[in-house]
Amino acid sequence: MSPPADALTAPATRVRRFTPAERWVHRTTAALMGVCIATAACLYVPQLAQLVGRRALVVTLHEWSGLALPAPVLAGLASRAFRSDLRLLNRFGHHDGAWLRAVLRRDQRADARPAGKFNAGQKIYAAWLAGATLVMLGTGLLMWFTHLTPLVWRTSATFVHDWLALTMGVVIAGHIGMALADPEARRGLRTGAVSREWAEREHTLWRP
Template identity: 60%
Template sequence: MRSTAGSMTPTGTATEPDSAGRVRRFSTAERMVHRATGYLMLLCLVSAACLYIGPLALLVGRRHLMITVHEWSGILLPLPLLLGLLSAEFRADLRRLNRFAAYDRQWLRAVRKRRTSPEARPAGKFNAGQKIYAGWIAGAVLVMMFTGLLMWFMGLLPFLSRTSAIFVHDVLAWAITIAVLEHMRRAFEDPEARLGMRTGYVSRSWARRYHSRWLHEERDESSDEK
């Protein structure tokens, strides 16, 4: 029986995935943007925890270093996305994330009614939940940068108080932490999705089950090219 997970070399390294059983989901540029953004986000959240959670602050110490790491990881957070704009595949996926279709509303209704069948939850390359998460996290990061810069350079907007900036920054930081942890939990529950982000390929059966509209789009594009 042919494996759809790709063959293995004697050293245990995965070779090129079997094209008959798999479909390309993410380009190298997209995977690098996701990985770099994830590392910067984790640095930002962990350094914040070392600053604001008492026991962690005592354990780690080096407060000045943690402040520097937190500030610069936050400032650099949008950089992978900006570099990713050089990739046509990345720009195409941004357009997909920014477009809400009728079947996305059907997906949300199915989630609300706890329907799990693929027919009840149609999705393109990204489902409605992923689109909402991407939009929300992008907006939240911008607000965090704005409030962080206000705290760093208090003379930037003198009519805004430091207390207000700190309050918004701290509350949103907890919201982002919860959202990122939920994102990671869902990723760990779906090994195929992680494989797609790690190797760029997913099985056609997985894509057919969770992203059937995307497979139709891929077939239509292939037909147009021919």
């Protein structure tokens, strides 16, 4: 039996937002970052250090998970969809300025917050996190290979590493909080598809 003609012309109720490769990159990066944060907490919070113990193992997990952080992104470059999304995240347009101004004014209207596939907040977060991760990687290597650098370098690297780690923890907690407040965005990362109504409301300039 053939479907009704209007069913053939009706728009799909869900649209694809992320490919499996893109979701894999996000999940793997999130898992590695989670290990870094958890092991850092066990190293710096005395109560957790006493509870967990095995400091040498925690240090090893922290070092290698941090060293592996860039790996998912580098592997993801093999995906055309992932490379396309990186280009979108790296480009700011006039609509991104309008989005930020609407956020500062707390204007909730969809037409006041124009956004493509990624809004200005997501672009800023991605850029900041990428830069912070590279700084953490560099300072972590200076702290790891202590015999290769002078004391003043290691002291400075430790200061930057520790305070940037705290800042990253706060920013990532905010990112998780915003994700928890948007079930459809989480569904997009989990399944790769979002509702068309959500896409048209939250990303008015995106044409999937």
